[in-house]
Amino acid sequence: MKVVLIAGTRPELIKLYPVYLEGLRDPRCHEIKVIYTGQHEELAWQVFDVFGFEPCYILKTMVPGQGVCGSFRNIVDRVQPLLKSETPDLVIVQGDTTSAAAGALCAYFSGIPVCHVEAGLRTHNLKSPYPEEGIRRTISQVADLHCLLHEDDRVNLPVPNESVVVGSTAVDAIVCVGGAVVDTSCGSSPKKLLVTMHRRENQAGQITQVCRAVKWILKKRVGELEVNWIRHPNPQVEEVVQEELEGVEGINLIEPVGYVAFLKMMREAWVILSDSGGIQEEANYLKVPVLVLRKETERQAAVTQNRGICRLVGTDTNSVIVAVETILSDSVRKRLVESSDRYLYGKGFARYKIWEFIWKLL
Secondary structure, eight states: OEEEEEEOSHHHHHHHHHHHHHHHHOTTOOEEEEEEOOTTHHHHHHHHHHHTOOOSEEOOOOOTTOHHHHHHHHHHHHHHHHHHHHOOSEEEEETTSHHHHHHHHHHHHTTOOEEEEEEOOOOSOTTTTTTHHHHHHHHHHHOSEEEESSGGGGGGSSSGGGEEEOOOHHHHHHHHTTOSSOOOOOOOSSEEEEEEOOOGGGTTTHHHHHHHHHHHHHHHTTTTEEEEEEOOSOHHHHHHHHHHHTTOTTEEEEOOOOHHHHHHHHHHOSEEEEOOSHHHHHHHHHTOOEEEOSSOOSOHHHHHSSTTSEEEOOSOHHHHHHHHHHHTSHHHHHHHHHHSOTTTTOSSOHHHHHHHHHHHHO
């Protein structure tokens, strides 16, 4: 079997690397190649350096100001001819990015089976997150194999019997870089808050609200807290963060760091504030409380089944302040960490389950 993996963002590369690695090792996989579309060109090389691999194809599809439609069109225009020349037996895509949608549809139109890793996630709100929710639904309609994070996601698929629960390949990636055993203690002083924000639906004033919540908490707890806020290359995000937080004592505005360095920052954090989906999986495995800066999440199991270590708090300034203040209590954090199930999304065996599923069905 000849397999092509299509990825365009840093999270996709991280989550697909374990699948790629296992494909290289499996003698039943005659050839496996990676097409990188270039959605996160400035961040991708951090991943390549950590994992020690480079894609067979590196595409230049991003143009300043092109928007979602322009990005989709450019990726399709570049990926379709490659699939025609490579003629793979299977295309694997991951998650809910423009690259995943374009890759899945190109494969579908070419008559190539599609395996969707991280399938079945839903908020059931097409506008949140946008356009990820629509992309997830689209891929589910054309994919042949659906690899799920959790059993609860199966009900969201058009053909549930063509799916398998494998867990999160984000956990596999942590294991691959030596993080199978992690120190969940957090005795650092001052306590560290780790913050990331980037989603489109949070760019209409919501980032400003969170910035002001963080500043209020810092003012109240002078010397007790240190905030590491990870910058994002999106200029609309960066402009707000810089205006609100530049020069504020106790806040470190940090350029995007490498994957291993970011895992270390997550482990050291007292609590994480983020609108990222992947961080919900990683923080769960690392047993670090995460406050989700969104109104809804597609990772429902993390919120409903893991005893509060992952909480939806939205972006309202007062709501964020209350949530952070609560979790700053030593006893509250200890209770959340000790009662949570770090293996909610698997123990790092997702890549093996994915390939066995592929061989079974194809």
